[in-house]
Amino acid sequence: xxxxxxxxVKSYExxxxxxxxxxxxxxxxxxxxxxxxxxxxxxxDPHLAEKVVETDRQIDALERGIEAKVVAMISRRQPSAGxxxxxxxxxxxxxxxxxxxxxxxxIAKRAHAIASQxxxxxxxxxxxxxxxxxxxxxxxxxxxxxERDAERALAVWRDDEKxxxxxxxxxxxxxxxxxxxxxxxxxxxxxxFGAKNIERVGDHTTNIAETIQxxxxxxxxxxxxxxxxxxxxxxxxxxxxxxxxxx
Amino acid sequence: xxxxxxxxVKSYExxxxxxxxxxxxxxxxxxxxxxxxxxxxxxxDPHLAEKVVETDRQIDALERGIEAKVVAMISRRQPSAGxxxxxxxxxxxxxxxxxxxxxxxxIAKRAHAIASQxxxxxxxxxxxxxxxxxxxxxxxxxxxxxERDAERALAVWRDDEKxxxxxxxxxxxxxxxxxxxxxxxxxxxxxxFGAKNIERVGDHTTNIAETIQxxxxxxxxxxxxxxxxxxxxxxxxxxxxxxxxxx
Numbered sequence: 001x002x003x004x005x006x007x008x009v010k011s012y013e014x015x016x017x018x019x020x021x022x023x024x025x026x027x028x029x030x031x032x033x034x035x036x037x038x039x040x041x042x043x044x045d046p047h048l049a050e051k052v053v054e055t056d057r058q059i060d061a062l063e064r065g066i067e068a069k070v071v072a073m074i075s076r077r078q079p080s081a082g083x084x085x086x087x088x089x090x091x092x093x094x095x096x097x098x099x100x101x102x103x104x105x106x107i108a109k110r111a112h113a114i115a116s117q118x119x120x121x122x123x124x125x126x127x128x129x130x131x132x133x134x135x136x137x138x139x140x141x142x143x144x145x146x147e148r149d150a151e152r153a154l155a156v157w158r159d160d161e162k163x164x165x166x167x168x169x170x171x172x173x174x175x176x177x178x179x180x181x182x183x184x185x186x187x188x189x190x191x192x193f194g195a196k197n198i199e200r201v202g203d204h205t206t207n208i209a210e211t212i213q214x215x216x217x218x219x220x221x222x223x224x225x226x227x228x229x230x231x232x233x234x235x236x237x238x239x240x241x242x243x244x245x246x247x
Numbered sequence: 248x249x250x251x252x253x254x255x256v257k258s259y260e261x262x263x264x265x266x267x268x269x270x271x272x273x274x275x276x277x278x279x280x281x282x283x284x285x286x287x288x289x290x291x292d293p294h295l296a297e298k299v300v301e302t303d304r305q306i307d308a309l310e311r312g313i314e315a316k317v318v319a320m321i322s323r324r325q326p327s328a329g330x331x332x333x334x335x336x337x338x339x340x341x342x343x344x345x346x347x348x349x350x351x352x353x354i355a356k357r358a359h360a361i362a363s364q365x366x367x368x369x370x371x372x373x374x375x376x377x378x379x380x381x382x383x384x385x386x387x388x389x390x391x392x393x394e395r396d397a398e399r400a401l402a403v404w405r406d407d408e409k410x411x412x413x414x415x416x417x418x419x420x421x422x423x424x425x426x427x428x429x430x431x432x433x434x435x436x437x438x439x440f441g442a443k444n445i446e447r448v449g450d451h452t453t454n455i456a457e458t459i460q461x462x463x464x465x466x467x468x469x470x471x472x473x474x475x476x477x478x479x480x481x482x483x484x485x486x487x488x489x490x491x492x493x494x
Contacts, residue, residue: 074321075325081322095342178425179429185426189439
């Protein structure tokens, strides 16, 4: 009976390891999609955009696989509270990674729309800065998960503010650019949504950080996220965007 | 032993009923938040916006309660595959409802930004139309869950196209309005993000429909969602937005 239960525990560890392997795979693909999506947008390359869509499909398939694993693991054996926390945490992280893949797809799709239009260089630079930040955050949080490093996860969680700050200033630049010349409105709108998508990638990354923190400590991070996207409260005058008033 | 297991099953049913009750509560609050958020935006009323933020906090608390219930239910007893599908489905639906609450909060926040600005009547009417559609969809999907009605869930899933269609035309109207006069850009940008948030409410509603379908039938809906938001591929000329080319 003891041998049996230790047997059970051992093969559980193996299954958890497999689960983590799928998470790492999804994470790698999510990073790949995000980088590729920006390249598609910057080069206005519809073929790259198609590649993004394909890769996003692989991410979706991996998530379905993880869910099937989770259901099988729970229903076959009685997981301990700790094991259950791990299993459900993996499922939650997979769903955040799946959404990051979708956001990458949304960004890439815009490559078709702006294929014909010239790029405002400084704005694209701002967007690249956002993508680089988002990618390094995502990379850190995936390492934090692999190492069950709550401290590192917490650092990622705190640093989301930086991404929000870049988004806020880019948001204002884009509005000002629109106001300078109506012909800039089309491209700026697409870049605005692109920037918003990257900002949301950051939110999912912080979700993952919160899951890791809970998974390691069993304690949730206090609710007040380091949210400083204030564009939703940014007042806009005919002269351009003026600083947002926090609520 | 038989009596014991039937005992277990019975109290499981009670726990599942409690879980459904929390879902229904969350759903009611999510509908409330969405309606309130639009009122806050239409009346540019910061106090209503504050109410939305408070209600969203209640939704978040309910989700945490559901997760705690789920973990307790699974770890205390060995759920059958069917029970597990129900428990995890409830958890998934709770997370979609939580995100709908967040989207409502994002919409309401914009009431502060546009408090000072006059509303373009036809555009607000378009936005109200979107909210009404999103609310009736959400209401239907919650009923479908309560009644475990896969057919009804599937109907909601199909009807998401209607919401996307309204969003697409509103998107084009807003861009054209921006191009008419740079002073319209500020308000239009906020309404654009508001409309996008409502469109995303529709996506979460279809996620819930998919969960119900899977929960009832054990079969997932085929992957091709009825997605017809083509604004990400909308080409824009200096004359205004022209119809999007699907990829």
